[in-house]
Amino acid sequence: MSGGGGSGARSGDGSGGGRRFGDGGPGGGSGARRGSGPGSGASDGGASDGGSDGASGARIHVVRFAPAKLNLTLAVTGKRDDGYHSLHSIMVPLSLGDALTVAATPAGATRDSLQVSGLVLPAKSDNLVLRAIIATRAAVAPAWPGAPAFPPALAARLAKRIPVAAGLGGGSSDAAAAIRAALAAWGAALDPEATAAVAASLGSDVPFFLAGTAALVTGRGESVEPLPEIGGEPPAVLLVTPQLPLSTAAVFKAYADGAREPEAGLARNTSERLAAEIRAGTTSAALLARAEELASANDLRQAAASLVPGLRTFVTALERLLDRPVCQSGSGPTMWSLYASLAEARKAVRFVRLAAVNGTLPLIGTGEPFVAATTIAGRPTSPLVQPADGSEGAIRPRSVHNWVEIDDQGPGGTSDGQMESKGDKSQ
Numbered sequence: 001m002s003g004g005g006g007s008g009a010r011s012g013d014g015s016g017g018g019r020r021f022g023d024g025g026p027g028g029g030s031g032a033r034r035g036s037g038p039g040s041g042a043s044d045g046g047a048s049d050g051g052s053d054g055a056s057g058a059r060i061h062v063v064r065f066a067p068a069k070l071n072l073t074l075a076v077t078g079k080r081d082d083g084y085h086s087l088h089s090i091m092v093p094l095s096l097g098d099a100l101t102v103a104a105t106p107a108g109a110t111r112d113s114l115q116v117s118g119l120v121l122p123a124k125s126d127n128l129v130l131r132a133i134i135a136t137r138a139a140v141a142p143a144w145p146g147a148p149a150f151p152p153a154l155a156a157r158l159a160k161r162i163p164v165a166a167g168l169g170g171g172s173s174d175a176a177a178a179i180r181a182a183l184a185a186w187g188a189a190l191d192p193e194a195t196a197a198v199a200a201s202l203g204s205d206v207p208f209f210l211a212g213t214a215a216l217v218t219g220r221g222e223s224v225e226p227l228p229e230i231g232g233e234p235p236a237v238l239l240v241t242p243q244l245p246l247s248t249a250a251v252f253k254a255y256a257d258g259a260r261e262p263e264a265g266l267a268r269n270t271s272e273r274l275a276a277e278i279r280a281g282t283t284s285a286a287l288l289a290r291a292e293e294l295a296s297a298n299d300l301r302q303a304a305a306s307l308v309p310g311l312r313t314f315v316t317a318l319e320r321l322l323d324r325p326v327c328q329s330g331s332g333p334t335m336w337s338l339y340a341s342l343a344e345a346r347k348a349v350r351f352v353r354l355a356a357v358n359g360t361l362p363l364i365g366t367g368e369p370f371v372a373a374t375t376i377a378g379r380p381t382s383p384l385v386q387p388a389d390g391s392e393g394a395i396r397p398r399s400v401h402n403w404v405e406i407d408d409q410g411p412g413g414t415s416d417g418q419m420e421s422k423g424d425k426s427q
């Protein structure tokens with residue numbers, strides 16, 4: 001999957017609010033607008049004033065929450081002329097997520113940098129956070145005062161909590177958060193179309209994360225129709241991710257090579273029906289009642305299983321253990337089940353961890369699976385922007401369960417690495 005033209009993409013205002021800096025007027029044809037906040041003094045493209053809070057002189061740290069996602073449904077509806085598959089997928093953000101902090105670099109710094117903590121992430125300069133900052137800079141540049149100089153370099157810190165290459169969309173979510181954070185740190189703004197174009201250029205799931213709400217996603221992922229919130233207590237979700245990264249491209253290739261669901265059209269029918277129900281206003285209880293249907297509403301299950309020896313056995317054992325249907329998110333290998341309450345989902349976490357240790361649940365990949373309880377998230381709350389005071393910015397989506405539950409030393413270990421992009425030598 002990779003982003004397309006952005007025809008139906010909507011950039012939601014979910015991460016708007018909070019302290020705002022980007023109030024500049026409309027820019028030229030580029031879709032860029034220039035604010036008068038942090039970074040505005042760096043009109044020569046230098047970083048000396050970038051990110052400085054005028055009143056206190058402290059550097060502004062922009063903090064963004066980057067949620068994981070679930071595909072409640074994922075139907076592959078055809079093959080496009082550009083070689084990509086078209087999809088019909090209902091996607092929801094979760095309360096589990098990464099935290100991204102971005103600040104203008106101290107004077108003299110000429111490169112964007114990224115420091116990662118938490119789960120291990122390949123230390124590559126093509127990390128989506130850096131790519132998103134570079135793409136956003138390019139979009140903002142035409143309206144940047146002092147052009148051809150560019151907006152100043154940024155220092156990013158990513159607390160990685162979402163398992164990588166797991167079907168949970170972590171990289172795409174980080175990219176969407178980085179677009180928002182970079183604009184806030186520069187005091188710049190892009191119109192929705194320009195923002196959507198940047199998002200779509202970074203990956204197929206990025207427009208969804210930019211919208212920030214439950215959505216029906218079609219096309220290659222670029223068409224995002226926000227859906228109403230599910231009523232009642234937010235549905236709780238148990239996530240079980242085998243320690244085994246799975247490439248989305250490889251799963252789609254397996255699908256194209258014939259690893260298909262036995263009943264063609266089943267996922268599509270369920271996806272269309274569920275989309276209609278959510279549009280009309282549905283509840284958590286009604287969603288839970290559909291658990292059996294949702295378990296067979298992912299067209300990539302066979303394709304993922306064809307690439308992961310033991311995945312079918314793992315899912316069967318998990319279903320037996322939980323005594324409820326188990327669904328796959330995206331291209332896998334993350335499996336999930338719905339629960340009526342977070343307390344029940346947490347109980348299931350303990351049960352699954354125990355089963356992984358005592359052998360009731362067969363292990364696949366490199367060790368015990370990542371197991372977590374979370375909820376389907378509601379509309380995002382205000383992001384936080386705060387002066388640096390040496391402490392990590394507080395993260396306050398409606399509820400962030402992984403923040404307290406997941407041990408940094410847990411599955412996946414830890415990584416702390418300094419990465420630099422090479423794409424912004426213009427300072």
Ligand code: ATP
Nearest residue numbers: 127128164165166167168169170171172174248330
């Ligand atoms: P999707 O379901 O959106 O296709 P995924 O959830 O299966 O993706 P990601 O965790 O987004 O997978 O990672 C996909 C690839 O992107 C990985 O191979 C990883 O190395 C790369 N990547 C680049 N930047 C990031 C990032 N910030 N977080 C996670 N992965 C990243």
